[in-house]
Amino acid sequence: MPLSARNQLDATVSGVKHGSVMSVVTVRLSGGEEITAAITRDSAEALSLGDGDRVTAIIKATEVILSKD
Amino acid sequence: MPLSARNQLDATVSGVKHGSVMSVVTVRLSGGEEITAAITRDSAEALSLGDGDRVTAIIKATEVILSKD
Amino acid sequence: MPLSARNQLDATVSGVKHGSVMSVVTVRLSGGEEITAAITRDSAEALSLGDGDRVTAIIKATEVILSKD
């Protein structure tokens, strides 16, 4: 997808929890790590996200913090 | 690390480019995916980030966008 | 595009300025308003963004601040 967002990670939905206006969606990367996304409930429903769906997690480079181990 | 940020991914620095006030750092996850972080140059220098450094990429759940494949 | 990001605005590139690692791109909406995006230079070059290009400006709902007039 020709997006300026540098970070586009293939993932599989592993959990969806709906609140009244927000939803929290957990996805699993190929390496096994889990990523959580907080999106509007309208978005989650528009995409009808459910367990096992193949998705891409998109993250702008300006949103990533690094810590040195 | 007891952070509220849900997403903390182990990674290894694979590239650092310094601009005048910003730096762009590329890190590689265990599954092979690369993540790019745009941080201030002061931060990159304070952490003295260099190739091969073990880091954690931290991303708040509210910053993650999902697209359905 | 099946993105969870609620805000996807059609626009036309009206200006691109490259810094050493970041680029600032200005785009114009149908109503005439201008939107500025600060993205990595790598992204701007990967998309080879230039004046007149048709683009979509994508903004997550959690990033929008409102002020009452």
Add this chain to the structure above:
Amino acid sequence: MPLSARNQLDATVSGVKHGSVMSVVTVRLSGGEEITAAITRDSAEALSLGDGDRVTAIIKATEVILSKD
């Protein structure tokens, strides 16, 4: 308003949905596009946002992603 945020779009509130701690507010730009903002419910109530209110949607340049059509 003398804000560093580059993007300040005049808009009219077209919908407000309150959750328990978050609210989702939809506003319409002059060109007809809709923008959705996810803000805290405390903010939405402090501004007493309602349909038809004139607002400004404020978005930092670092939060805008571009995709090329």
Add this chain to the structure above:
Amino acid sequence: MPLSARNQLDATVSGVKHGSVMSVVTVRLSGGEEITAAITRDSAEALSLGDGDRVTAIIKATEVILSKD
């Protein structure tokens, strides 16, 4: 903490409100100012945040908007 996030402010939790999937946490800085954080409810519970807890509020430099008085 060796984080790239430039802004790390010592604070004390002064209020926690849980929604269904999001929580809003208010903390007080040494100078008396209050800062509000909207985080996932899972995070708030994982940290078991409560009134009087000593915390650090972490904010990436790219997320700060300035207005001139």
Add this chain to the structure above:
Amino acid sequence: MPLSARNQLDATVSGVKHGSVMSVVTVRLSGGEEITAAITRDSAEALSLGDGDRVTAIIKATEVILSKD
């Protein structure tokens, strides 16, 4: 200022560094803490930010991460 952004901190500019397209501005809060903002150079110049200027640092609640000490 009637902004939905919950966090509006009074501060004084203590440093400005201009890059080619981005600027990094440091401000000091009443309690002595410093906050760094990475903004576009166009914004820094439009506000003609300089040492000693009184400003407000504005941060959306969704951008704040908490860590427990």
